[in-house]
Structure formats: structure tokens, C-alpha cells
Amino acid sequence: MFCTMTFLGMQWGPLDIFITTLIALFLAFLWYGIAPLTYWRRKGIPSVFALPVLGSTAKMAFLLKSFGQVTNDMYFQTPGKKYVGYHKFTLPMILLRDPDIVKNVLNRDFVHFDGNELKMDEVTDDVFSGRHLFLLSGEKWKRLRVVLSPGFSSGKMKSMFPTIGEVSGNLRAFLTEKVDSAVESGYAVDLKDLCARYTTDSVASVAFGLQCDSIYDPEVEFRRMGRKLLEPTLFNAIMFLIMFEMPWLNRFLKINFISKDVTSFFRNVVLNVVAKREEDGTKLNDYFQGLIQLWKEGKLRVSEKPIDDGPDGRHVTADTLRKNLKELDDITAQALSFVTDGFETSSTLIAFCLFELAHNPKVQEKLRKEIEAKIRQNDGTLTYDALQDMTYLDMVIHETLRMYPPGMSLNRMCSKRYYLPNPEGEGLDGGLWLEEGMVVTIPVYGLHHDPEIYPDPEKFDPERFSPDNKRDKQAIYLPFGDGPKMCIGSRFALLQSKLAVVSVVSRFQLSPNEKTKVPITIDPFHVVLNSKYGLWVNMKNLKQ
Numbered sequence: 001m002f003c004t005m006t007f008l009g010m011q012w013g014p015l016d017i018f019i020t021t022l023i024a025l026f027l028a029f030l031w032y033g034i035a036p037l038t039y040w041r042r043k044g045i046p047s048v049f050a051l052p053v054l055g056s057t058a059k060m061a062f063l064l065k066s067f068g069q070v071t072n073d074m075y076f077q078t079p080g081k082k083y084v085g086y087h088k089f090t091l092p093m094i095l096l097r098d099p100d101i102v103k104n105v106l107n108r109d110f111v112h113f114d115g116n117e118l119k120m121d122e123v124t125d126d127v128f129s130g131r132h133l134f135l136l137s138g139e140k141w142k143r144l145r146v147v148l149s150p151g152f153s154s155g156k157m158k159s160m161f162p163t164i165g166e167v168s169g170n171l172r173a174f175l176t177e178k179v180d181s182a183v184e185s186g187y188a189v190d191l192k193d194l195c196a197r198y199t200t201d202s203v204a205s206v207a208f209g210l211q212c213d214s215i216y217d218p219e220v221e222f223r224r225m226g227r228k229l230l231e232p233t234l235f236n237a238i239m240f241l242i243m244f245e246m247p248w249l250n251r252f253l254k255i256n257f258i259s260k261d262v263t264s265f266f267r268n269v270v271l272n273v274v275a276k277r278e279e280d281g282t283k284l285n286d287y288f289q290g291l292i293q294l295w296k297e298g299k300l301r302v303s304e305k306p307i308d309d310g311p312d313g314r315h316v317t318a319d320t321l322r323k324n325l326k327e328l329d330d331i332t333a334q335a336l337s338f339v340t341d342g343f344e345t346s347s348t349l350i351a352f353c354l355f356e357l358a359h360n361p362k363v364q365e366k367l368r369k370e371i372e373a374k375i376r377q378n379d380g381t382l383t384y385d386a387l388q389d390m391t392y393l394d395m396v397i398h399e400t401l402r403m404y405p406p407g408m409s410l411n412r413m414c415s416k417r418y419y420l421p422n423p424e425g426e427g428l429d430g431g432l433w434l435e436e437g438m439v440v441t442i443p444v445y446g447l448h449h450d451p452e453i454y455p456d457p458e459k460f461d462p463e464r465f466s467p468d469n470k471r472d473k474q475a476i477y478l479p480f481g482d483g484p485k486m487c488i489g490s491r492f493a494l495l496q497s498k499l500a501v502v503s504v505v506s507r508f509q510l511s512p513n514e515k516t517k518v519p520i521t522i523d524p525f526h527v528v529l530n531s532k533y534g535l536w537v538n539m540k541n542l543k544q
């Protein structure tokens with residue numbers, strides 16, 4: 001009744017096959033799931049507990065915690081060490097704990113760490129692959145960084161000020177309507193959603209030259225598409241888990257990180273704006289115009305040679321974009337990177353800042369006084385220079401980014417052998433040679449919340465960043481990363497965030513709303529630090 005087979009000169013019945021398969025699976029489990037976990041013991045380096053297959057990141061694998069939360073846990077489990085080994089699944093990695101080593105890796109010794117573990121598939125993710133700074137390394141990264149950096153200079157920020165100012169005016173007008181018609185306890189608002197709509201409008205106007213109005217209409221298509229990119233859904237959580245933590249897996253799965261409808265929407269937006277400006281002969285002084293110029297000069301092509309490269313320069317028009325998808329994607333990628341990198345991170349900053357102000361009325365009052373004084377000194381108008389001159393606002397924003405750094409951790413991949421001293425302390429013999437390809441993790445959230453570095457770390461205290469305190473201390477502070485790979489958009493992020501905070505605080509009184517409990521619960525599904533249950537506050541008119 002049961003069939004048998006002959007293999008290696010022996011007769012195999014179903015039971016033999018079953019038992020042999022079990023043994024083979026068990027050996028594979030030992031070889032691939034357990035043996036790699038002895039790596040740090042064999043090297044004599046202290047390490048964090050690791051489970052078979054899932055390594056030290058089991059909670060992340062089950063989506064119970066984000067990678068940032070897991071690195072934070074590991075940081076606090078290993079006091080006194082300069083660094084420790086851990087396993088992301090079965091891959092050995094290093095968690096750097098010592099602020100001096102961290103600073104060296106990011107700055108002085110960056111040439112040893114200009115590799116990149118992140119990769120997107122060129123076929124499935126044709127827009128970003130080979131074009132986004134986050135995904136590039138070595139020479140290509142350096143060339144694109146040099147090309148894009150002038151677009152984020154202080155001068156450029158000053159020229160963007162009126163455009164973002166208009167969007168912050170819309171935010172204020174929208175809230176005025178809501179607060180005026182609210183009940184006596186005030187207008188209850190989830191800051192997370194509102195601030196995301198504000199930064200969407202701001203990014204749309206600066207990076208695409210579009211008026212988007214999602215503050216008033218949350219369902220407008222630009223907002224829907226932007227939201228789809230980073231929404232904390234189960235699908236996105238799994239997708240980001242694969243992209244950031246298991247990039248090798250996508251070589252087989254070939255998942256689109258940016259879905260086709262989102263890609264095609266943003267390609268069309270770019271095409272239409274280029275064509276419109278060409279038709280009208282308009283040359284605005286915005287970031288998008290800068291991208292058009294770079295594209296015309298062939299400078300956005302970092303992976304391949306630009307087309308039409310002749311002695312008189314490139315004769316390219318909107319029609320070139322229509323006919324050549326690669327050229328269109330050169331612009332789309334850079335404009336779209338504003339959406340992926342710029343709106344969620346900044347909205348997180350604004351939302352947490354306003355949330356903390358609601359919970360710290362004295363800080364709120366002091367900030368309001370500064371804003372009023374600076375505006376008064378400028379004949380009642382808010383100018384770019386007046387905003388830059390608000391020292392206390394800068395302290396409040398710094399403290400928000402310390403407590404809530406949107407990117408909770410950073411990674412760097414070793415590209416050239418590098419020596420780390422003994423992990424147990426100063427002056428001891430024996431350290432570790434990091435080999436090419438080894439990834440080191442910097443637990444930003446942990447460092448920002450370490451009482452040895454920032455006393456009473458859970459207290460929202462902008463005074464830590466007063467000019468005197470800042471001068472005295474050289475504490476580690478990494479909300480935008482550091483070194484040559486530091487966030488390219490930090491000036492823009494600070495500008496749009498400060499404008500939003502000023503617009504709200506100068507007009508409304510903020511107070512806590514019981515829907516959001518303190519301390520907040522971090523959302524493990526979110527790619528940047530976020531509160532799981534929103535960030536609710538009440539807003540009232542100041543004179544009420």
C-alpha cells in the first residue's frame with residue numbers, strides 16, 4: 001500500500017523519509033539558527049542575549065517593538081560597556097554605547113563607515129533605487145550629496161520662508177475656525193494628524209511647487225498618496241522590517257517599497273509641473289526649480305551618463321521627460337525624497353513639541369513671551385531673522401528632539417577595517433577589529449535618555465540647551481545624525497517646525513487632553529518614533 005523508493009542503493013519507506021527530513025531540518029536549524037549565535041562568544045566580546053533564529057531582535061520580528069525600541073532596551077541592559085555584540089536575527093552586529101566612539105565613527109573615522117546595508121531592487125523600485133541618498137554609498141553618494149546640498153543652504157531657507165509662512169498661516173486660520181466654534185473646554189485635536197497635514201502642504205509647496213490644502217481637506221490626493229507611503233499599517237510595518245532589517249530577503253521577495261500607484265502619481269505631478277513652468281516660462285525660486293536646473297545640467301544622473309550630453313549642454317524639455325522614464329525619475333526621486341524623509345519626521349517633531357508645551361504651562365508661557373517680544377521688535381511682523389533670533393524657541397525644539405528623536409537609532413556599515421578598543425573600559429588590552437560589511441548601531445534614543453548623560457532624562461527641560469549650558473557641555477546629541485551623512489534637510493525641518501510652533505503658540509493656549517496618557521506608548525508599527533494612541537491636546541483662544 002505505501003510506496004517505497006530507492007536512493008543511495010537503499011530502499012526508503014515513508015517513515016525513513018520523514019525521519020531523515022526531520023534530522024536534516026534539525027541540522028539546518030543548528031547550523032543556520034544557532035551556530036551563528038556563538039560568534040561574539042568566540043570573539044570574546046560581551047553580547048546581548050539572543051534566541052535561536054530570531055537573535056536579540058525577537059520582539060521586532062513579531063512587531064511587538066520597533067528596531068529603535070529594541071536598540072534602546074539593549075542599551076539599558078548593558079551599562080558600563082563601551083560596546084556590545086548582538087544578533088539581528090542571526091547576523092552579528094555591534095551596538096555602540098560609548099559617546100566618544102560614536103562621535104569618532106560618525107565624524108573623524110567616517111571613511112571607515114561609508115558603506116550602506118540598505119538596498120532597493122532596481123526593477124521593483126525603479127524610482128529610488130540608485131537615486132536616493134539613503135540608499136547610495138561611496139562615490140555615488142558623495143557626488144549626489146554635493147549636488148543637492150546647496151538646495152538646503154541658509155540662503156535657500158530664507159527664500160522658502162514666505163512659502164512656508166503662507167502654509168503656517170493656513171494652519172492658524174484653520175485652527176482659529178475650529179477653536180472659535182468649539183465647546184468651552186476647547187478644541188480637542190490629535191496633533192499627529194494635524195501636523196502631518198501641515199508638513200504635507202509645506203513639502204508640496206516647496207518640493208513640488210503645488211498648493212495642496214490638506215490642512216482643510218485631509219483626503220486630497222497628494223495627502224492620500226503621501227500617507228500611503230508611511231502609514232503604520234501591518235503591511236507597511238512588515239515592508240519596513242524587511243527593508244531596514246532584512247534587506248537580503250527582498251532579493252527573493254521583490255516587494256515594491258513604493259507602490260505603483262504612488263510612483264505613478266508623483267511622476268505625473270513632476271511631469272505636469274515641469275511642463276507648466278515651461279509653457280508659462282515661469283522660473284520660481286523654489287527647491288523644485290533648483291531640481292529642474294540640476295536635471296538640465298545632467299547633475300542628477302549619478303548612476304549612468306546623462307543622455308543628450310553635447311558640447312553646448314543638454315537640450316532637454318518636458319518632452320524629454322515624457323519619453324524617457326529614467327530622466328523623469330531623476331527628478332521624481334529627489335522631489336519624492338522630501339515626502340518620504342521630510343514630512344513624517346518634521347510632523348513628529350512639531351506634534352511632540354506642542355504636546356510637551358501643553359503639559360508644561362510655564363515653558364509654554366515663557367515661549368509665548370519670547371515670540372511676542374520678537375514680533376513686537378519687528379513692527380508686528382514675523383520675519384525670517386526674527387524667527388532665527390528666538391533663542392528659547394530653539395531650546396524648546398532641541399529638547400523636543402532630545403526626548404523624541406524621530407529616528408531612534410542609526411546604522412553605519414564598515415567599509416574599511418576598523419579597530420575598536422576593549423569594550424570593558426579604558427587602558428585594557430585587547431579590542432576588536434571590525435571587518436568590512438559589519439554593521440554598527442548607534443542607539444540614539446538610549447543615549448538621549450541616559451541619566452548619566454542627561455540627568456533626569458524624562459523631564460522636559462529646555463534649559464539643558466540654554467546658550468550657557470550648551471557651551472559647558474559636549475553631550476552627545478544626534479536627532480539629525482552627525483558627520484558627512486548627517487540629515488541634509490535639517491535646516492528645512494527646523495524652519496517649517498519652528499514656523500508651525502510659533503503660529504500655534506502665539507494664538508492659542510494648549511492644555512492636556514486625557515485621551516493621551518503620559519508617558520506615551522511608542523507605536524511599534526511606525527517607521528519613525530510615534531505615539532500609538534495619538535497626541536491629543538485641547539486648544540483655546542488665548543484671551544478666553
Ligand code: HEM
Pocket residue numbers: 133134145337338341342343345346349405406407410411478479480481482483484485486487488489490492493494
Ligand atoms: C525633524 C525632522 C528630521 C529629522 C529628525 C531627520 C533625521 C534624519 C536622520 C537621523 C538622518 C540620518 C543621519 C545619519 O545617518 O547620520 C537623516 C538623513 C536624511 N534626511 Fe533627515 N530628518 C528630518 C527631516 C528631513 C527633511 C525635511 C528632509 C528633506 C529633504 C530630510 C532628508 C534627509 C536625507 C536625504 C537624508 C539622507 C542623508 C544622507 O544619507 O546623506 N530629512 N535625517
